[in-house]
Amino acid sequence: MSDVTLLVLDAEPLPRLGSLTGRTRILHGDESTISSQLPEADVLLVWDFFSDAVRRAWPGDGARPRWVHTASAGVDHLMCPELAASDTVVTNARGIFDQPIAEYVAGLVIAAAKDFNGTNELQRQRRWRHRETRRVAGTRAVVVGSGPIGRAIARTLEALGVVVALTGRTARPGVHGPDELVPLLARADWVICAAPLTDTTRGMFDARAFDAMSPGAYFVNVGRGQLVVEQDLLAALTKRWIAGAALDVFEQEPLDPGSPLWDVPGLTVSPHMSGDVVGWRDELGSQFLELYDLWESGRPLPNVVDKNVGYVPMHD
Amino acid sequence: MSDVTLLVLDAEPLPRLGSLTGRTRILHGDESTISSQLPEADVLLVWDFFSDAVRRAWPGDGARPRWVHTASAGVDHLMCPELAASDTVVTNARGIFDQPIAEYVAGLVIAAAKDFNGTNELQRQRRWRHRETRRVAGTRAVVVGSGPIGRAIARTLEALGVVVALTGRTARPGVHGPDELVPLLARADWVICAAPLTDTTRGMFDARAFDAMSPGAYFVNVGRGQLVVEQDLLAALTKRWIAGAALDVFEQEPLDPGSPLWDVPGLTVSPHMSGDVVGWRDELGSQFLELYDLWESGRPLPNVVDKNVGYVPMHD
Numbered sequence: 001m002s003d004v005t006l007l008v009l010d011a012e013p014l015p016r017l018g019s020l021t022g023r024t025r026i027l028h029g030d031e032s033t034i035s036s037q038l039p040e041a042d043v044l045l046v047w048d049f050f051s052d053a054v055r056r057a058w059p060g061d062g063a064r065p066r067w068v069h070t071a072s073a074g075v076d077h078l079m080c081p082e083l084a085a086s087d088t089v090v091t092n093a094r095g096i097f098d099q100p101i102a103e104y105v106a107g108l109v110i111a112a113a114k115d116f117n118g119t120n121e122l123q124r125q126r127r128w129r130h131r132e133t134r135r136v137a138g139t140r141a142v143v144v145g146s147g148p149i150g151r152a153i154a155r156t157l158e159a160l161g162v163v164v165a166l167t168g169r170t171a172r173p174g175v176h177g178p179d180e181l182v183p184l185l186a187r188a189d190w191v192i193c194a195a196p197l198t199d200t201t202r203g204m205f206d207a208r209a210f211d212a213m214s215p216g217a218y219f220v221n222v223g224r225g226q227l228v229v230e231q232d233l234l235a236a237l238t239k240r241w242i243a244g245a246a247l248d249v250f251e252q253e254p255l256d257p258g259s260p261l262w263d264v265p266g267l268t269v270s271p272h273m274s275g276d277v278v279g280w281r282d283e284l285g286s287q288f289l290e291l292y293d294l295w296e297s298g299r300p301l302p303n304v305v306d307k308n309v310g311y312v313p314m315h316d
Numbered sequence: 317m318s319d320v321t322l323l324v325l326d327a328e329p330l331p332r333l334g335s336l337t338g339r340t341r342i343l344h345g346d347e348s349t350i351s352s353q354l355p356e357a358d359v360l361l362v363w364d365f366f367s368d369a370v371r372r373a374w375p376g377d378g379a380r381p382r383w384v385h386t387a388s389a390g391v392d393h394l395m396c397p398e399l400a401a402s403d404t405v406v407t408n409a410r411g412i413f414d415q416p417i418a419e420y421v422a423g424l425v426i427a428a429a430k431d432f433n434g435t436n437e438l439q440r441q442r443r444w445r446h447r448e449t450r451r452v453a454g455t456r457a458v459v460v461g462s463g464p465i466g467r468a469i470a471r472t473l474e475a476l477g478v479v480v481a482l483t484g485r486t487a488r489p490g491v492h493g494p495d496e497l498v499p500l501l502a503r504a505d506w507v508i509c510a511a512p513l514t515d516t517t518r519g520m521f522d523a524r525a526f527d528a529m530s531p532g533a534y535f536v537n538v539g540r541g542q543l544v545v546e547q548d549l550l551a552a553l554t555k556r557w558i559a560g561a562a563l564d565v566f567e568q569e570p571l572d573p574g575s576p577l578w579d580v581p582g583l584t585v586s587p588h589m590s591g592d593v594v595g596w597r598d599e600l601g602s603q604f605l606e607l608y609d610l611w612e613s614g615r616p617l618p619n620v621v622d623k624n625v626g627y628v629p630m631h632d
């Protein structure tokens with residue numbers, strides 16, 4: 001057995017770490033124990049990606065893991081100034097969620113264009129009412145977030161004939177910068193938020209952003225809940241500034257049963273599941289094991305997060 | 317003014333025939349008048365594509381139009397042995413519905429894979445319940461019907477990463493023949509019916525076909541209602557021979573408010589609208605005017621239906 005200690009911030013179901021058995025010392029922790037376990041750990045696997053226990057426990061005393069891997073695309077739940085300033089390497093689950101989320105968004109776009117919700121409601125009422133719906137090909141989308149998820153969404157929408165503008169933190173070939181966002185929003189039929197949650201992006205979809213959109217626009221958030229000012233979205237839908245929206249992520253998850261968001265007309269609420277296809281947890285576990293082998297043998301790790309910006313920078 | 321008489325089997329809203337004004341004698345007819353008007357007409361525009369008045373009136377006495385155009389993809393509502401045996405040219409609205417129907421089917425496929433209906437039901441109950449859903453890429457579809465609509469569906473699903481087998485009346489490169497259908501059904505996640513209604517295809521989706529499908533299969537009919545034996549589909553869904561279905565077309569349209577189909581678990585009912593995007597009627601009208609110009613000047617018409625098989629044969 002190596003002298004490496006792996007600490008796992010657990011969540012059910014536990015990850016399959018079979019190939020590490022008898023090779024690595026594995027500690028299992030939770031929100032109440034992680035603070036005291038951190039000094040012992042060389043590696044931290046954040047399997048409970050809904051918990052912000054790491055962010056809270058990290059600034060304490062003692063040694064800290066040299067490598068932190070989170071089984072999620074976003075790292076907002078674990079980043080803190082002390083971790084950002086440290087030598088610890090942070091990696092994420094880049095790649096696992098791209099295509100599933102892109103499919104999910106494409107489905108939301110078609111469902112809105114073809115008024116599937118209206119059809120379901122009429123079916124419940126046993127009413128035959130023919131309507132004309134929208135052609136998806138030739139419509140315009142803005143995808144906010146130019147990482148792998150945003151780019152997979154763009155590719156998938158483009159395959160359906162949608163004209164897509166991708167926006168990111170900085171303008172570069174194929175990606176529009178923040179100063180172009182408002183004019184792009186004004187022309188978009190679909191506004192898709194797939195940005196990382198950082199100090200720059202927090203609350204970026206506020207009253208001003210919704211006001212910039214067209215009355216026919218449909219807004220989708222598959223990024224993080226805090227990217228959207230929910231009160232402002234609720235107001236925008238109620239005042240018909242925009243035509244509809246779908247939220248898969250929320251400021252507080254799970255969404256409280258008493259939240260007004262559940263029954264805003266034109267708003268679809270789903271429980272943070274857009275990227276989670278059958279087998280996703282096994283994929284997340286396998287990905288960690290692949291990275292572990294690289295780390296143990298001293299080879300370079302993929303998916304290394306730039307801790308100053310809060311995501312894995314693009315290299316192409 | 318030419319000495320051509322155009323008879324229009326009307327439906328609301330009427331077609332825009334502006335460029336024929338003052339150039340062609342236009343008669344407007346309905347189910348009660350068409351029988352007496354047919355002998356006067358050189359050209360018949362079947363604008364009311366839900367009516368079978370032509371099929372009923374055609375076998376009568378007197379002269380018959382030399383050209384019949386229907387503002388629909390299918391010609392089942394107008395074909396009869398006497399029309400098939402005549403010299404009258406029949407054309408259809410080939411091309412208008414392809415991409416809209418393909419988008420609609422892609423939306424149904426993603427909505428089923430991602431359980432959008434389950435999400436909507438949970439939202440109504442204000443319940444946050446995360447589920448794992450299916451990845452669309454890598455699933456298998458059989459598209460029954462190798463005309464322009466079936467091929468547009470195949471292209472669109474392939475763009476989403478679905479592995480598609482196209483079947484038709486005869487095997488040819490890229491198209492499987494009828495003898496391959498049952499084994500293909502057994503392996504399909506998605507079975508999409510986009511076939512023309514002919515004597516060969518009527519009732520082809522019966523208990524035997526549903527029995528051949530896998531328990532996880534999802535069936536979609538965007539062709540004609542009579543391609544499916546509705547009682548057999550209802551039984552297949554009730555017995556869970558297949559996982560779900562969506563019907564956009566029915567044996568009788570509109571579907572009777574008392575039909576048991578409205579609330580079969582797992583069945584989505586929509587009112588024959590999959591191809592009808594905003595502007596579709598204008599597109600149908602423009603297409604007829606283009607064909608009219610060709611016909612009047614004696615040039616060859618596109619979209620000529622092979623009256624013996626009941627659709628426009630593919631030439632590529």
